[in-house]
Amino acid sequence: MSVFTAAVAGKGGVGKTTFSALAVRHLHDSSKEVVLAVDADPNANLHAKLDAPLGRTIGDLREELLANVDELPAGVSKQEHVEYQIRLALTEGGGFDLLTMGRQEGAGCYCYINNILRTFIDSLSEKYAYIVMDNEAGMEHLSRRTTRSSDTLFIVSDTSKAALESASRIADLARDMDLSTYRTVLVQNLMRPDEEVAQFRSFSGFDAVYGVRRSALIQESSRSTESLMDVPATDPAFADIAKAIDEERRTTAGR
Ligand SMILES: Nc1ncnc2c1ncn2[C@@H]1O[C@H](COP(=O)(O)OP(=O)(O)O)[C@@H](O)[C@H]1O
Ligand SMILES: [Mg+2]
Numbered sequence: 001m002s003v004f005t006a007a008v009a010g011k012g013g014v015g016k017t018t019f020s021a022l023a024v025r026h027l028h029d030s031s032k033e034v035v036l037a038v039d040a041d042p043n044a045n046l047h048a049k050l051d052a053p054l055g056r057t058i059g060d061l062r063e064e065l066l067a068n069v070d071e072l073p074a075g076v077s078k079q080e081h082v083e084y085q086i087r088l089a090l091t092e093g094g095g096f097d098l099l100t101m102g103r104q105e106g107a108g109c110y111c112y113i114n115n116i117l118r119t120f121i122d123s124l125s126e127k128y129a130y131i132v133m134d135n136e137a138g139m140e141h142l143s144r145r146t147t148r149s150s151d152t153l154f155i156v157s158d159t160s161k162a163a164l165e166s167a168s169r170i171a172d173l174a175r176d177m178d179l180s181t182y183r184t185v186l187v188q189n190l191m192r193p194d195e196e197v198a199q200f201r202s203f204s205g206f207d208a209v210y211g212v213r214r215s216a217l218i219q220e221s222s223r224s225t226e227s228l229m230d231v232p233a234t235d236p237a238f239a240d241i242a243k244a245i246d247e248e249r250r251t252t253a254g255r
Contacts, residue, residue: 003129004151004229004249007181009174010156011166012137015189017041017221018218019156019241020134021049021228026242027130028095029233037093039100041136047091047098050228055091057102058117065113082116086124094229099124151252153181154244155206171205182252183198187244190214193236209253210244212237 004027024037047054065082072078079223091098099121125131133150153174153228157167164252171184191213194222215237220227231238 002126002131004252005125005131005133005151005154006245006248007133007150007242008152008156008238009135009170010137010187011154011163012156014156014163015187015212016132016137016227017046017049018237019187019189019212020035020046020132022231022238022241023154023245024050024096024134025131025229025231026245028145028240030242030246031130033129035096035130035132037098038131039098040134041132042075042101042103042137045098045226046134047100048226049228050096050227051092051094052091052096054100056089056097057100057117058089059102059104059123060087061085061089062117065116069086079116079120083120086120090124092123097128150179150181151173152183152185152248153179154185154187156187159195160190166206175205179215179255180198182255183248185210185244185248187214189237206246210246210247212240212242212244 006020006023008016010016024035027033027035036048037050044054044057047099065085073081077095086099089099091100118244131150153171155167155170155174157163165235167186171186174181174184176226184206185208187210189212191211193213195211213236215231217235220232221231231244233239
């Protein structure tokens with residue numbers, strides 16, 4: 001059923017989670033659909049920006065399944081058990097369901113459990129029209145599991161040279177990994193109001209470049225609260241993110 005799947009990547013602290021949370025809000029506000037939000041950063045904080053509790057993570061679930069693997073019912077009912085547990089791990093919020101991946105696997109043998117988990121996460125994903133995945137910082141963690149077959153990979157950067165270089169390395173890596181994303185775009189975050197995104201059009205390797213302005217409100221409110229649920233649609237950063245999402249939604253729909 002998926003209509004638009006957005007994966008969000010980039011170096012730490014450039015605004016991935018901010019982009020993801022506001023993308024979730026915009027997709028819900030404009031479609032009224034319940035959006036699937038996936039937090040694939042082990043240092044999970046998408047829930048905080050969406051003002052939702054940190055529920056049980058897939059990492060927790062994986063450990064529990066591994067610890068009890070001998071007691072699991074056999075056959076079909078084992079799969080039903082896992083599916084049920086995944087549903088329990090979904091946090092329902094205002095306009096979204098949140099799935100938090102949590103920590104990566106430890107030393108045990110997880111192949112079997114990972115396969116079951118992946119099957120169910122894939123089939124769960126099919127029930128949503130809109131999916132937003134907030135990924136871990138750093139390209140080495142760009143996960144096939146969560147970024148494959150997204151429509152648009154949004155690589156977030158700030159205006160620093162280091163972040164821009166990191167963004168283009170992530171784009172190269174995504175190409176090498178053959179993630180089957182339809183488009184890879186650069187999101188230049190924290191722009192000054194007078195800065196022109198046009199000057200960044202020269203970046204090669206991206207299908208498009210979007211600018212997101214620095215928001216005084218977001219910057220100020222992050223001192224007291226992480227939630228972005230009350231950020232108004234008129235906020236410059238929110239408006240820019242909404243525009244980038246709409247443009248990608250339109251472009252990928254016409255393929
Ligand atoms: N457009 C923006 N305007 C103002 N502050 C922002 C903006 N984007 C991100 N921030 C702030 O930058 C910090 C890092 O953002 P975050 O989304 O957590 O980054 P990441 O997920 O990439 O580590 C946060 O304090 C956030 O409030
Ligand atoms: Mg983050």
